[in-house]
Amino acid sequence: MERTAKADGSSLIFLGTGCSTGLPSPRCLIHPSDPPCPVCSYSLKLPPQHNPNYRCNTSLLIDYLVANDEHKYILIDAGKTFREQVLRWFTFHKIPRLDSILLTHDHADAVLGLSDLHCVRPLDSNGDVNPISVYATQECCDSVVLKFPHLSKKVHKHHEDIGQVTQVDWRIIQNDCHKPFIASGLQVCPLPVMHGEDYVALGFLFGDKCKVAYVSDVSRFPSTTEYIISKETGEQLDLLILDTNCIYLNGQKNTHFCFPETLDAVRRICPKRALLIGMNHGYDHHKINKDLLEWSEREGIPVQLAHDGLRVPIEL
Known part of the structure; x- marks a missing residue:
């Protein structure tokens, strides 16, 4: 998989593929083990642009070609x-x-960057600031506004420089597979998943020409969600982007899939292709991808770890 700086059609850009702490893990650098953590140590040896073991928080950018040369940019x-x-x-x-x-x-690894949205805000043809539409459940919206009160809807004071203030147009969505919504011209279907047994997070299903499911934080698929995206019960996914936080089961009640659980889910859902995200320092990019090549040949489903900066052209 090669990084490229240009794309004429729609594409998916992996802005981050790591766990909440990112990689390298600060703990591994401040309190190094003996021998040092190999993945965190290696992640410092090359610049991040050329180092697949350097990982930021999981995030995806959808570069959506709406019509002709018009692109819309949708961040997850x-x-x-x-x-x-x-x-x-x-x-x-x-x-x-x-x-x-x-x-x-x-x-935190999904919302704390919202305070910096002003630097990527959209402008209209006159150069005026337009608000960014943010799609979230009511619970998520309420939680974010508590963290960042300036992201709530409010009337700005005349002397306030709105160019330095993040303006958000909150769009409330449901955690319901059967209630799709439109974001910047792209139809998106929410995919409720368990993120631990007491918390519901969302994945997203999108794409007309090619179907893509993005599920970044999951410990268990509810039956309805898995039904929607499985080959045996629905239309086969062209691409599944799936969480794989820990390399091994550790005996605790995890809030993310570990590697064996991720591969079991890929096998059940059976997409045409899968890319894995959310990795901690148990995953050496080159070593695990070599193992995944063998798994892919055996199971007939191409699977690899994604990496920060990866751009995947895809028809949406």
Whole structure:
């Protein structure tokens, strides 16, 4: 998979593919083990642009070709590393703005970057600031506004420079597979998933010509959600982007899939292709992808780890 700075049609750009702490893990650097953590150590040896083991918070940018040469830019999640992702990947892939944002849930690695949205705000033909549409459940919206009161709807004072204030147009969505919505011209279907047994997060299903399911934070698929995206019960996905946080089961009640659970889910859902995200420092990019090549040949489903900066052209 090669990085490219240009794309004429629609594409998916992986702004981040790591766990909540990102990689390298600060703990591994501040309190190094003996021997040092190999993945975190390696993630510092090369610049992030050339280092698939350097990972920011999980986030995806949908570069959607609406018609002719008109592109819309739809972001899924803006976590703690959002500013770094803008500086690194928006500039590299020549992304001029954001038109809308989809939020999977209200955890720090999905929403804390929202305070920096003013730097990618859309402008109209007169250069005036337009609000960014943010699609989230009511619970997620309420939680974010508590963290960042300036993201609530309000009338700005005359002396306030709105160019430095994030303006958000909140669009409330339901955690219901049967209640799709339109974001910047793209139809999106919410995919409720369990993120631990006491918390519901969202994945998203989108694409008309090619069907893509994005599920970044999941410990269990409810039967209705899995039914919607499975080959045996619905139309086969062209691409499944799926969470795989931990390399092994650790005996605890996890809030994310571990590697064996992710592969079991890929096998059940049976997409045409899968890319994995959300990896912690248990995943050495090159080693695990080599193992996944063997798994893919055996199971007949191409699966690889994604990496930060990866751009995947796709017809939507």
